[in-house]
Amino acid sequence: MIKEFTMNSMKRFIPVTLIRGFLDAGKSTLINRLAQGGTLCPEKEDILLLSCEEGETAYDDTCLNQKNITVIGLEDESRLNREYLERLDALYAPKRIILECNAMWDLVEFELPQNWKVEKRIAVLCGPTLGLYLDNMRAFLGPMLSRCDQIFINRCDSGGTGMLSPVKAKLRPLLDDTSAVMIESQGSLYAFDDIRDILPYTLEADPVVITPENYVCWFYDCQDHQNRYKGRRISMNASVKKSPVLGTGGFALGRIAITCCEADMEFLGYMAHYDLIDSIPQFAHVHAEAMVRYRFMQKYNAVMPYLEVLRMEPLNPDDSIVTF
Known part of the structure; x- marks a missing residue:
């Protein structure tokens, strides 16, 4: 993300x-x-x-003038350099900066002036095209949504929040828990939880079968809607990760997933317990049936899913990676 330099105590701070x-x-x-x-x-x-x-929409010049907002156009990414921005700072002496830029711009190496500091991050998404971007532009969506304070999803007038139901499970892994998501539809704002869930598996089944294609959806939904899964039996193929710090019978059960792009592969799993785990090799690919429980975990300072494994069978090695 943008590099922010330590503020010189002799200069004013500009948010x-x-x-x-x-x-x-x-x-x-x-x-x-x-x-x-x-x-x-x-x-x-x-x-x-x-x-x-x-x-498509121009700035409201009358409103901007009333608010003492001066607009400077940036032709391309090269303008976002410390030297040019410092010249603007000296010329206009602003009390506040609004930096509006395209999600395709790579902000990793951009350097802000010494006395500028990013105070708020806002992402803007278009509801009707969100599914297309999630399927084809995830590598750009991930960095844009990371560490966002607010995310606005607009132009949902035709279908309301319902038009986002098919993409909710794909969007959820890209959101930080602290991000406030607001959906605009016909002049009203709605929250992310107002989007109706469409789950790709049947909760009434016993066990609930979690396929590799549906694993990531289940992983996040199991955190977000604990009442849906508490006490339910699940069946899935997953990998075993052991650690001596987890105690007797303790381990992690999950899968490797790509949350954004290949550089962002991570193990998505939950703490689990199985009396016979010592008989299962480290990193083994297994078929497991487990009861979903919940317990407070100090590490996360939150109540988290916990899998009480009922039975487990080793499978042939499987290096497949789950995606969204």
Whole structure:
């Protein structure tokens, strides 16, 4: 993410609001709305808006002028360098910065002026095209949504929150637990939990069969909706990860998953207990049936799923990686 340098005590601190989204996602519309409502600038102060592109909706010049917001266009990524931004700082002496840029821009190496600090990160997504981006542009979506304070999903007027049900399970792994997700539909805002769930397996089955294709959906839903799974029996193929710190019979049961791109592979699993785990080799691929329990875990300072394994059978090695 953007490099932020230690602030010189002799310089004023300037907060930066970073707004990212793909072309025509609704970034300008959001900026107009936030400016009109006073969210971006609660007090009348000199604000510098650095804009990367012209979308379908133009800025509301009347509103921006009333709010003392000066717009500077950025032709390309090369303008986001420390030297150029410091010149803008000296020329306009802003009290606040709004940096609006395309999600395709790589912000890893961008350096902000010494006295600029990112205060808030906002991502803007277009509801009708979200599924397409999740399927084909996940490598860009992941970094954009990481560490976001707010995520706006707009243009859901035609189907309301229901139009997002088919993509909810794919979007959930990319969200930080601290991100506030707001969905705009016909002038009203809804929360992420207002999206109706469409689960790819039957909860009424005994056991609930979790296939590799559905594993990631189950993994996150098991955390988010504990009442659905508490006391239910599940059946799945997974891998064993042992550690002596987990105590007698303790281990982790899960699968390797790609959450964003190949560079972001990680083991997604839960703590488990099986009396005969010593007979199962480390990293073995197994078929397991388990009861889903929940217990408070100090490491996460939260109540987390815990798998009480009823039976386990080794399978042939399987290096397959689950995706979304």
